[in-house]
Amino acid sequence: MLSQNQQISKRLFDIVLSVLGIFFLTIPILILTIFASISTKKNGIFKQERIGQHAKPFQILKIRSMIENNSSSHITIKNDQRITSFGKFIRKYNLDELPQIFNVLKGEMSFVGPRPDVKGYADLLQGNDKIILSLKPGITGPATLAFQNEEELLAKQDKPKQYNDEVLWPKKVTINKEYITNWSLISDLKYIIKTLF
16 A cells, blocks of 8 residues: 555646646547547547545546447447447547546546446455555556457457456456555656557
8 A cells, every 4th residue: 555655746746747638638638529429429528437546436537439329338349339430549549538637637536546447346345455446546557558458358258248357357456456565656657658658
């Protein structure tokens, strides 16, 4: 678990970077949102409840990349029929995640950390695994980078949700626990650079 000083330095880093990000990215986000609205015929900004720090729910922001249907699945696979052509483009370059800089500024997320999941995952962690909830969830992180091809992996499975729950999720928990145990501001910078380049 991070010390108080480490948490403060991580938060200050997030504030500075999110302010800079908002300054440079607000117009691109607005443009992408307009195109998303046209392609999905819905509000271009998508909000969804996720589990945050200390298992507190919050509304994550994304640029909408999928059309709504009767599917209740929170698992997305490659070539999912719900994803629009424009959605495929922004998801390929992770542009749909850009509005989360506002989640970071609000203090709901961090630039680096465990990805926030829907209910039924992080909120059900037990024992030492609950250390993951001590951090704010991140836009990127070691587990995110380790499974950049997650949608492709899931698309190859006969039972994607079962594979996610029984194989991918436990691996992510292990990776995120190691990240927290060995945290440093330098490591956060490295993960951000790896994400961008």
